[in-house]
Amino acid sequence: MPGLLNKLRMMDAAPAKAAPSPDPSVKATEAPFGCYHTEAVYPVSTFCDRRHATPPVLESIFGCAFPAAFQPEDVLFLDTETTGLSGGVGTIAFEVGIGYFTENSFVVEQFLMHSYPEEGELLRLLNVRMQRFPVLCTFNGRSFDVPLLKSRFLMNRMKDDGFPQTHADVLYPARRLWKLRLKQCNLATLETALLGVEREDDLPGALVPQTYFQYLKDGNFEPLQKIMEHNKQDIVSLAQLFYFLCKQVNLPEEISEEEDLFSLARSLEKRGEREKAMKCYRLCADGKLSGEAYRAMTVSEKRQGQVDAAVKLCQTMLRRGDEPVFAYETLAKLYEHQLKNPEQALHYTRQALLFLAEPTLRKNETVQQQQIALQYRYARLRRKIAKASSVS
Numbered sequence: 445m446p447g448l449l450n451k452l453r454m455m456d457a458a459p460a461k462a463a464p465s466p467d468p469s470v471k472a473t474e475a476p477f478g479c480y481h482t483e484a485v486y487p488v489s490t491f492c493d494r495r496h497a498t499p500p501v502l503e504s505i506f507g508c509a510f511p512a513a514f515q516p517e518d519v520l521f522l523d524t525e526t527t528g529l530s531g532g533v534g535t536i537a538f539e540v541g542i543g544y545f546t547e548n549s550f551v552v553e554q555f556l557m558h559s560y561p562e563e564g565e566l567l568r569l570l571n572v573r574m575q576r577f578p579v580l581c582t583f584n585g586r587s588f589d590v591p592l593l594k595s596r597f598l599m600n601r602m603k604d605d606g607f608p609q610t611h612a613d614v615l616y617p618a619r620r621l622w623k624l625r626l627k628q629c630n631l632a633t634l635e636t637a638l639l640g641v642e643r644e645d646d647l648p649g650a651l652v653p654q655t656y657f658q659y660l661k662d663g664n665f666e667p668l669q670k671i672m673e674h675n676k677q678d679i680v681s682l683a684q685l686f687y688f689l690c691k692q693v694n695l696p697e698e699i700s701e702e703e704d705l706f707s708l709a710r711s712l713e714k715r716g717e718r719e720k721a722m723k724c725y726r727l728c729a730d731g732k733l734s735g736e737a738y739r740a741m742t743v744s745e746k747r748q749g750q751v752d753a754a755v756k757l758c759q760t761m762l763r764r765g766d767e768p769v770f771a772y773e774t775l776a777k778l779y780e781h782q783l784k785n786p787e788q789a790l791h792y793t794r795q796a797l798l799f800l801a802e803p804t805l806r807k808n809e810t811v812q813q814q815q816i817a818l819q820y821r822y823a824r825l826r827r828k829i830a831k832a833s834s835v836s
Contacts, residue, residue: 478565480556484676485549492687494545496694504717505693506612511578516545519686520577520608523678524589525671527653536563537592538656539671540570543679544577552679554672559660564600567593574606583631583682586613614685620711621692625703635681638688647674696724702731709740718744735766742774751782769814772796776821786832790825793818 494516502510511518521543528535539556553573555566570593574580582589590607597604619629626637635641647655647670655667692699692708699705709724722744728737738761745754755778761771772795780789797818800811 479562479569480554480558481569482554482672484552486552486680488545488549491550492684492691494687494690496690497687498690498694501690501694502612504712504715504720505617505689507715508610508612510610514579517547518577519579519581519612519683520544520574521581521679521683521686522585522589523582523675523682524592525652525656525675526592527656529649529653535592536560537566537589537596538563539675540566540593541675541679542570542573543683545683550680550683552676554675556668556672563596564602567597567600567602571597571602571604571606574608577608579610579612580608581612581614581682581686583618583678583685584613584615586611586615612686614682614689617689617711618685621689621704621707624707625701631678631681631685634685635677639681639684641677641681641684643674643677645670646677647671649674696720697727699727702728702733706733706736709737713740713744718748734764735761738764738766739770742771746774746778751778754778768799769796772799773814773818773821776825780825786825786828790822790829793822793825797822 497514497516499510499512499514502514523541524537525539525541526535526537536557539554541552541554543550543552545551555569557563557566580590590611594604594607615629618634622634622638623629626633632643652671652674655671659665659668692704696705696708699708705724706728709721709728712718712724713721722741725737725741725744728734729741731737738757742754742757742761745757755775758771758775758778762768772792776789776792776796779785779792797815800815800818
């Protein structure tokens with residue numbers, strides 16, 4: 445129902461007045477586009493080092509294939525401003541911004557509908573632009589921008605054959621790498637925390653739809669300038685974030701925040717890049733997340749059947765005082781099942797139980813569950829040792 449209401453508002457709105465250029469330093473044209481069009485150019489020197497965006501790095505981050513001869517000029521960065529934030533049939537992308545690199549600059553083009561009948565021309569121009577690029581980059585575009593645009597192509601009975609085959613949605617790897625530290629991973633949080641971008645007098649996203657609807661009523665273009673500026677900054681920040689992400693993955697030793705390094709290690713391990721993951725875990729081994737890092741390395745070595753390496757890691761954890769219960773219990777399992785030494789396994793199980801019996805240790809539900817499991821293991825090992833003694 446909200447989507448239909450939005451559509452009716454647009455159809456009933458009065459024709460918009462001619463739109464002035466939002467910024468004298470930015471080229472703005474009406475004809476031959478039919479819809480409002482601006483173009484802004486930024487120097488390449490303002491962007492992160494782009495050399496880290498190699499196909500192997502990109503495939504590791506996004507989990508999809510990239511052109512073998514990938515170049516920065518292959519990526520189209522896209523962001524939309526819409527009449528609704530929840531999608532739906534009646535939601536329309538009244539403004540679409542795209543960004544791309546040329547040999548010496550970064551170009552941001554923006555297309556905005558004066559009124560609903562201009563949607564077809566906006567989509568036609570967008571489709572023509574997209575056909576030039578093999579890679580599309582968005583922020584949550586996989587769930588929102590792309591499905592919305594494809595639905596609008598369908599509603600206008602137009603082909604949407606311009607969408608690049610490879611889609612790099614930055615939101616998902618951003619969550620994997622930075623959510624542990626930043627908690628929130630919307631674009632505004634990321635650009636402030638990672639890129640040092642502080643927006644001034646920015647229009648909140650929640651006000652975008654009503655601002656556009658007001659323009660359709662009174663034809664006053666001035667409030668839309670904030671929408672255009674907001675969208676332009678989104679595209680520039682998206683491109684910056686894309687290459688910052690590549691650098692972090694390619695050079696983990698330069699990551700200054702330990703939570704980010706640990707998150708990267710977990711992400712790499714889940715993708716099967718164990719060697720790189722272990723490198724990141726080792727870089728965390730002397731910081732505040734040392735216990736988690738040693739634990740992750742131990743589990744990885746054990747999973748790979750590297751018993752001696754797992755034992756050494758557990759012994760190191762005990763010397764450092766990192767997660768002693770986990771270390772004792774893991775040693776007990778290794779000595780019982782892999783090293784076939786139930787006596788030593790019993791010793792480590794007893795040590796774990798003694799640690800959990802410390803009066804200063806808070807007995808929450810997790811501790812109680814650990815105690816029960818260890819007590820069961822201790823009793824089973826004693827029976828196993830007694831049976832072996834009686835047979836001999």
